Amino acid sequence: MSDRTIAVQGPFGEKGSIDSEPPLEPVKPDAERQLNGIHEQFRSFHEVTGEWPAGTVGDASLPEDGRFSWLAQLANRQNPNGIQPRWNHRWNDSENDRFVRQRQDSFLNPAIPQKVGKDGYPASHFAGVTGVGPDAASLPTGHPRAGMFGTNRVTTLDNVSDGLGNTMLVAGVEGDLGSWAAAGRSTMRGFTEEPFVRGPDGFGTGQADGMFVLMADGSTRFLSAKTDPTVLRRLASAADGLPLDAAVAGDLGVNNEAPLEMSDAAEPAPARIEDIVAELAEPLDEPFTENDQLVDIEATMAQSITEFEQKNPVAARQLLLILEEMLGVKIDGSDLPEDVKVRLDQTVSLHLRDTTAGDILVEVLKQIRLSYVVQNGRLELSDPGE
Incomplete structure (x- = not known):
């Protein structure tokens, strides 16, 4: 057990015109760029391993909440020469502290100010979609409410009978944040309670009128908050066999009197997300810039932590390194x-x-008789006795 309990066109423009300037690509919002980056990590992982990241990773004897997340697999794959996790230990075991305390910027959305989960660990602003209903993560592969991610199931592309472009893979999250390294709700969640966009489930990417999601085909979509909940439920499931047309009968609510039959990867649903959602998903008027970001040192320092315990005495500099990762702010004692x-x-x-x-x-x-001041975007350590 851990001794620390905590209760990331071609290059030449117009055809044949070598001297012309290349067309400028529109600047994508932060969340969309981050989702594109996560897809690249997915693609790279698949190319090397021939597999997609599993929803949970770790020794089978470990409890579900003690295992690592799919994001931990991506983080480890991205930095093979860095700190290595002990996959056979709990993710929050002291043996894994240096790995899980790292801030993973590729799993963070700059539009979301909270960078640390209530568990006290560096957070993720993105979660794999488990499907529809509170039990979605535990459903078997092929269940009509099951999504791309699950606790003890592995979803392959062949299992996605609804079509890759019609199935959500990863969605942004704003609420109920937790460690990027931990399996469970902080890195996987389902659609359980309306409204789905910026509602009780915690989904969102910082926009008041909708949210960005990553589809299973690698594309990103902006889903308007006005999108019919029926459509969102169908997008969250991988094999419900239903079109993305709310007028077509068939609901994925967990209390259906006539539940849908298990899918055996039949023909993809005919309707496409572009046809159903495009008119609702109006683009943002202006892309985000750094001036729009809400994050500042004061807000970061004010993030609430349920519990933080360091039982065994350790060097202060070691804890300061952990806090530096949590805050995402340099703690500098060089002067x-x-x-x-x-x-x-x-x-x-x-x-x-x-x-x-x-x-x-x-x-x-306080325990080492030092203090700090905020200066030049960092925390400068000082001696209050001087």
């Missing part, structure tokens, strides 16, 4: 006098409940 820097090697331990990331930092620094 400290040499006789003060030695305090960073002093050991500290702490246990805080219902706290904030900033309060954790203050407590660590």
